[in-house]
Amino acid sequence: MRRTLVALVAVGLLTLSGTAACSDDGDDTKAVPRRGGDGTGKVGVILPDTTTSQRWGTDDPKLLKAAFDAADVPVEIENAQGDDAKFKQIGDKMIAEGATVLIIAGIDAESGKYVLDKARANGVKTIDYDRLTLNGGADYYVSFNNEEVGQFQAKGLINCLTAKNKIGKTPRIVYLNGAPTDNNARLFKNGYDSVLAPQFDEGKMLKGPDQSVIGWKREEAVTVFREMFNQTNGQIDGVVAANDTIASAAIQILTERKRNGKVPVTGQDAEVQGLQNILTGDQCMTVYKPIKKEADAAAKLAIGLFKGDKVTVDGKGTKDPESGAYVPSVLLSPTLVMKKDVQSVINSGFVTTKAICTGRFVTACNKAGIK
Known part of the structure; x- marks a missing residue:
């Protein structure tokens, strides 16, 4: 008899929300017999790159491997290094080599959808990890x-402006x-727009240039912000x-123009550099997302699917803005981090005092009482 993986909730517990049609017996698997579900094969994990966030090269591989090893479930974890063709190749290889569950953090919708379509055609269960693949039709979605997150960014900015x-x-x-x-970038923007747009509409704030940073690349952001600064004459x-x-x-451009610390800058991910910049006053805030919980x-979800546990789902899930379909989702809660909160991030074990309080940041750490 198949066991049942009970879907628990948000805020630290596990929330799987979706519809009955998205369960193991749903319509999406009728045409193709489901592969595995009996503890054979393996779980495949495809991560996007090592440049857009430090987590992809360090935290996620380590944390995911530890979780699967603890459950004695075979796992293969690979990183596409920002190459969408390589992302597809990894997906093809994992499916050909017997993966029964795939977890993917996509680079873009096209390559993500390619892998999800291939998995579905071969009866492989899929989980979108951190990033929803638009029109991809993943079986589940796990993120924050x-x-x-975007609302916290706007609220933090208002705190710093005040x-x-x-x-x-x-x-x-x-x-x-x-x-x-x-898609996450769109969601972040929806969040901060929901807080700041009324301020713009009421004339309490002025909306300046609004641009995206291709590939989340730092060098691209330097170019874009330098142009913004020049376009506005530094206003x-x-x-x-x-x-x-x-x-x-x-912050690099603001430092060059001797405006760092005077112009509040938001962030996200609670990376070491972000926390250091907050302590020096160059960055206003960040958002801590406990990657271990994600x-x-x-x-936990992939292990249940791998073993053939029946996943129960509640609620509507996350709506894919392109397909209109609802994807059963686990959405965890982020935390706003201002200067006074940096110690709590350290206390969580996410980063260490040694990593943050080094070199020129020692003075800022001492001043903030970081231990």
Whole structure:
């Protein structure tokens, strides 16, 4: 008799929301017999790159492997290094070599959909990890509440503008959005727009240039923000940067123009560099997303599918804006991080004091009471 993997909830627990049609016996698997589900084969994991966020080259491979090893489930983890053709090749290889469950963090919708379509045609269960593949039709989606991430970015920016006595003086805000091919970037923007658009509409803030950073690449962000700075003659009072890498690019230009620390810059991911920039005052805030919880949630789901457990789902799930379909989802809660919160991120075990408080950052750490 098949066991049941109970879907628990959000905020630290596991939430799987979806419709009955998305269960193991749904219509999407009737045409093709499901592969595996009896503890044979392996789980395949395809990660996108090692440049857009440090997590992809360090945290996720380690955390996912540990979770699968603990369950004695064979796993193969590969990184496409930002190459969409390589992403497809890895997917083809894993499916050909007997993967029964695939976890993918896509580079773009086209290559992600290719792998998901190939998996579906071969009866392989699929999980979109961190990034939803638009029109991809994955069986499940595990991520954070990404619109809430964007809302935190906007709220953090307002906090910093208030501290600098800029509220009430019509501050000009510019947007450095994430990659236009990444659905998460759209969700982050939806989030910060939901908070800041009313400010623009009411004339309380001015909307400056609004541009995306191709590939989430730092060098691209440097070029884009330099152009923004020149275009506005330096009349920028706040920067919504979609993540810590992009934030560091904006801070580089602001430092060159001796405006760092005077113009609030947002971030995301609670990377070491982002936390260091917050302690020095060059960055306003970041968003901490406990990657271990995300990796554990994806692994727990994949392990259940691998073993043939029946996954129960509740709620509507996440709506794919292109297909209109709802994907059963595990959405975890992010945390807003201001300077006063850096110690709590360290206390969580996500980063170490040694990694942050080094070189020129020792003084800032001591001043902030970091231990």
